[in-house]
Amino acid sequence: MTDQPQTPAASKAAQKTHAKAASKAKTRLANAELPMPLWEFVSMVAALMALNAFAIDIMLPAMGTIGEYYALENPNSQQWLLYSYLLGFGAPQLVFGPLSDRFGRRNLLRLCIVFYGIFAVLCMATSSFALLLAVRFLQGIFAAGIRVIATSIVRDLTMGRAMASIMSLVMTIFMIIPIIAPAIGQGVMVLAGWRWTFGVLGVAAVLTFLWVSFRLPETLAVENQRELSFTRIKEGFSQVLSHRVTFGYMAASGVVFGSLFAFIAASEQIFDDVFGRGDKFALWFALIAGTLAIGNFTNSRIVEHYGMRRLSHGILIAFIVLALSNFLIMTFMGEMFWVFLPLFALTFGCFGMLGANFSALAMEPQGRVAGTASAVYGFFTSTIASGFGYAVSSQFNGKVAPILLGFVGLGLLSLVIILITERGKLFELGEGKAGY
Known part of the structure; x- marks a missing residue:
């Protein structure tokens, strides 16, 4: 991009170029050679990614009960039900990426789903909190493979804006799980006890395995x-890590998504201990x-017109402003619940427009090593994010x-990383990538 002012004619020409690029992107999406109808493909990928969200969110209402069952002395220790899973989920992605680039996606995916389901069932049989955390860690390992391959x-x-559009649609459907999973967890606890919040994950694994087996080539x-x-393998990782844009957006994503994990880990405590509204936790x-779902759907409708950089940069700034406003008011x-809730919901919704765009920007240059790139990106957005998330949630008092x-701090750090990545320029369309 040039820093010199454009003439009206040049400006109109640029607008036509951008409109033409957006039109081509839509055409690529419409004509993408998918192995099944678009709606089914999006739903399947969303279901695969939702296995990870399901494993996290269904047991959130049970965290306090599980902590009491195992007589945990420190209430914040119950947060390890999330972080033990995330620790298993992080580094193994670096293994599954090269494996899927070598042996293909389908069979390795099915293997990961099987072991995900097995360890879900084993969570039901644990006799100590330490053993439960160990099995959760193992389940996270195979969930990592599912996420990388999906x-x-x-x-x-797909590629470029078409990929960002599909990922936004995927995330829109995927976000149904965080919306309904806590309610499912509460219902399961009432009917069958907290152990069956893990048993439901085994049922989900069986259904997903059958769908993949019959429909995905x-x-x-x-x-x-x-x-x-x-x-x-070294060449693949070097290609991913040495690319400035890929590395920058992976790092920025890993930092800002620490906020997401911080809230998830402390959410039950926030609504119960701070606001005294834990009885309706699933609703809040x-x-x-x-x-998040609204943000993802909105992104899928407008990203092909405005571009991934413009949207994600603007939303990251909005995230920081909203979190800071909420902090100052509280x-x-x-601590007024009816002020906190809408402001926090808007802040949280920003993740819906950050995730798909950051992911697509990081993955775009890595077509020939997509598995490795997906693995490294997943590592940054889980291991690094969980580390930052724990640093924030453990401060809950x-x-x-x-x-x-913590939201404000992580948002600012992510913005600094983006500024470095983009060499001080925000809202640009990218280097030689019209429309990105």
């Missing part, structure tokens, strides 16, 4: 399979998660201010 499948078949072209050797969580005017202040 993203790789989308990149195998292999999506990795034979010519794109990579040799599984130390040299080739659904309202907040619903803004700190200096008192019965007040909501530490969580909100």
Whole structure:
């Protein structure tokens, strides 16, 4: 992009170019060679990614009960039900990426779903909190493979704005799970006890396995399979990590999504201990998660027109402003639930427009090593994010201010990373990538 002012004629020409690029992107999406109807493909990828969200969100209403069952001395220790899973979910993605680039997506995906379901069932049989955390860690390992392969499948078949549009649609459907999972968890607890909040995950694994087995072919072209050797793996990781845009957006995503994990880990405590409204936890969580779905759907409708950079940069700034406003109000005017809830819901909704765009921007240059790139991106947005998330949520002291202040800090750090990545320029369309 040039810094010199454009003439009216040049400005009109640029607008026509951008409109033409958006039109081509829509055409690519409409004509994408998907192995099934678009609606089914989006639903399947969403279901695969939702297995991860389901494993996190269904047991949120049970965290306090599980903590009491195992007589945990520190109430914040119950947060390890989330973080043990995320620890397992992080680094193994770096293994599943190269494996899927070598052996393909379909069979490895089915294997991961099977073990995800097995460890879900084993969570029901644990006799100690430490053993439950160990099994959750193992379940997270195979959930990592599911997540890596699901993203790789989308990149195998689409690219650029078409990929961002599909990922936004995927995330819109995917976000149904965080909306309904806590309510399902509460219902399961009433009918069958907290252990069956894990048993439901096994049922979901069986259904997803059957769907994939009957409807999903292999999506990795034979010519794109990579040799599984130390040299080739090193080359793949080097290609991903040395690309400024890919690395920058992975790092920025890992930082800002620490806020997401911080809230999820402390959500039950916030609504119960701070506001005394834990009896309707599923409702409040659904309202907040619903803004994520709205954000993702909105992004899917407008990203092809405005571009991924313009949207994600603007939304990141809005995220910081909203979190800061909520922090100042809660700190200096008192913790008022009906002020906190709408402001926080809007803040949380920003993740819906950040996730798909950051992911597409990071993955776009990595077509030939999509599995490896997906693995590294997943590592950054889970392991690094969970580390930042724990640093924030562990500061919970019965007040909501530490969580909100953590949101502001992580948002600002993410913005700094974006500024470095984009060499000080926000809202640009990218280097030689009209429309990105």
